[in-house]
Amino acid sequence: MFSNFDFGVIIRALPYLFYEGMSFTVMLTALSALGGLVFGTAIALMRLSGLKTLGRIAGLYVDFMRSLPLVLVIFWFYFLVPYIGQWLTGASRPISVGAFASSLITFIMFEAAYFSEIMRAGIQSISRGQPAAANALGLTYAQTMRYVVLPQAFRNMLPVLITQTIVLFQDTSLVYVLSITDFLGAASKVAQRDGRLVEMYLFAAVVYFTISCIASFGVRRLQARIAILR
Amino acid sequence: MNYHWNWGIFFQPNPMGTGTYLDMLLSGLVLTLETGMLAWIIALITGSVVGVLRTLPSKGANWFGFCYVEFFRNMPLLVQLFLWFFVLPELLPKSAGLWLKQLPNAPFWTAAIGIGFFMSARVAVQLQAGIGSLPRGQKMAATALGLTTVQGYRYVLLPMAFRIILPPLTSEFLNTIKNTAVAITIGLLELTGQARSMQEFSFQVFEAFTAATLLYLLVNAVVVTAMRFLERHVAIPGYITGK
Numbered sequence: 017m018f019s020n021f022d023f024g025v026i027i028r029a030l031p032y033l034f035y036e037g038m039s040f041t042v043m044l045t046a047l048s049a050l051g052g053l054v055f056g057t058a059i060a061l062m063r064l065s066g067l068k069t070l071g072r073i074a075g076l077y078v079d080f081m082r083s084l085p086l087v088l089v090i091f092w093f094y095f096l097v098p099y100i101g102q103w104l105t106g107a108s109r110p111i112s113v114g115a116f117a118s119s120l121i122t123f124i125m126f127e128a129a130y131f132s133e134i135m136r137a138g139i140q141s142i143s144r145g146q147p148a149a150a151n152a153l154g155l156t157y158a159q160t161m162r163y164v165v166l167p168q169a170f171r172n173m174l175p176v177l178i179t180q181t182i183v184l185f186q187d188t189s190l191v192y193v194l195s196i197t198d199f200l201g202a203a204s205k206v207a208q209r210d211g212r213l214v215e216m217y218l219f220a221a222v223v224y225f226t227i228s229c230i231a232s233f234g235v236r237r238l239q240a241r242i243a244i245l246r
Numbered sequence: 247m248n249y250h251w252n253w254g255i256f257f258q259p260n261p262m263g264t265g266t267y268l269d270m271l272l273s274g275l276v277l278t279l280e281t282g283m284l285a286w287i288i289a290l291i292t293g294s295v296v297g298v299l300r301t302l303p304s305k306g307a308n309w310f311g312f313c314y315v316e317f318f319r320n321m322p323l324l325v326q327l328f329l330w331f332f333v334l335p336e337l338l339p340k341s342a343g344l345w346l347k348q349l350p351n352a353p354f355w356t357a358a359i360g361i362g363f364f365m366s367a368r369v370a371v372q373l374q375a376g377i378g379s380l381p382r383g384q385k386m387a388a389t390a391l392g393l394t395t396v397q398g399y400r401y402v403l404l405p406m407a408f409r410i411i412l413p414p415l416t417s418e419f420l421n422t423i424k425n426t427a428v429a430i431t432i433g434l435l436e437l438t439g440q441a442r443s444m445q446e447f448s449f450q451v452f453e454a455f456t457a458a459t460l461l462y463l464l465v466n467a468v469v470v471t472a473m474r475f476l477e478r479h480v481a482i483p484g485y486i487t488g489k
Binding site for chain 2: 080083086087091092099187189190192200213214217218220224229232
């Protein structure tokens with residue numbers, strides 16, 4: 017079964033796989049998670065703001081993003097972003113954005129929908145007395161959110177947020193459809209160049225599996241710690 | 247935007263000679279639904295078995311269920327599809343591998359089975375949570391009535407647990423349908439794939455993707471409505487969702 021398994025291919029490709037591929041994947045994951053969290057929190061606040069139209073717009077955005085397959089969203093933004101850039105800058109032709117920028121915008125917009133639902137649940141998990149107390153102290157709405165509600169919401173939702181980031185880490189492999197050199201893209205390019213699909217895809221699977229496993233193990237420990245403290 | 251819109255494009259013949267561009271998209275929609283349904287059947291059956299294994303008193307069964315879920319949850323779906331499609335035939339004995347590679351409609355079967363197993367891990371987690379949320383008394387009552395473990399699950403625990411997890415199962419079902427789009431990478435021309443090839447043939451990017459988007463929204467609306475009916479139909483009196 018593994019008689020003609022060639023580990024040399026993997027070893028030779030390691031620098032390319034990790035310097036080019038994995039650094040792209042990690043960077044994309046980290047920045048998308050951060051951007052998604054910021055936008056997602058804003059959307060969650062819009063939904064909970066009590067302003068009907070604002071809430072409805074945010075709700076529509078979330079439902080819309082969550083109804084579409086990520087692959088289709090990736091294609092949408094890949095073709096749409098140059099036109100939006102042209103419209104924003106007033107250029108005469110669609111501006112070209114790099115692979116990284118276009119995939120980053122896609123993932124931030126897409127993940128914002130998912131992160132917003134997590135943050136909404138987090139904000140709703142805060143007892144009514146907290147904002148009331150902040151109000152009594154004379155804090156404004158923005159201050160209440162900034163100093164009282166959001167820090168606790170983040171804390172309560174931290175395990176779920178990290179779990180969603182692990183999903184995001186796995187989902188970034190889908191930029192494969194744009195022939196971008198993320199970790200899987202790098203593995204697949206080597207695989208096709210050397211005709212070593214079995215080795216490269218198995219190796220990619222092992223790497224994704226290991227990283228996700230360690231991360232979800234960390235989440236479980238974190239969950240246990242938070243559970244004891246409360 | 248100086249993009250040249252042309253909504254009439256859908257009624258023009260496609261270069262494959264299989265009717266109009268609209269026919270192309272609709273055939274993609276049919277394939278999306280077929281793949282999604284088959285994958286969902288696999289996910290529901292396998293996921294239920296694994297979910298039950300995780301709640302049994304047997305340590306071995308728990309451990310197997312745990313490993314199964316972790317295995318399928320910690321790898322990107324795309325990588326799993328590649329493993330099934332490119333790697334599995336090479337690892338099997340020669341004749342079996344050759345048979346697998348020559349299978350007609352290989353992308354369809356690979357996608358349905360791959361997505362089915364991928365989603366089964368999620369179904370298993372939901373079902374485990376559903377069974378876990380039942381009051382302990384339910385299991386005890388089943389035992390007190392003289393039901394065996396199998397009968398207890400069959401007549402008491404599972405009917406309750408499945409009703410409780412119906413809403414999350416709806417979103418998993420929708421996820422299964424959406425995940426079929428990943429199969430574009432192994433050459434399955436489902437809805438996203440057809441929209442992509444329409445864009446490549448006609449250069450009408452946004453019309454093609456708009457049409458695909460509307461079709462996905464339509465599928466979503468139909469599934470959500472149907473599941474809401476089902477939820478109301480199976481609601482248990484006395485529970486918050488019941489009458």
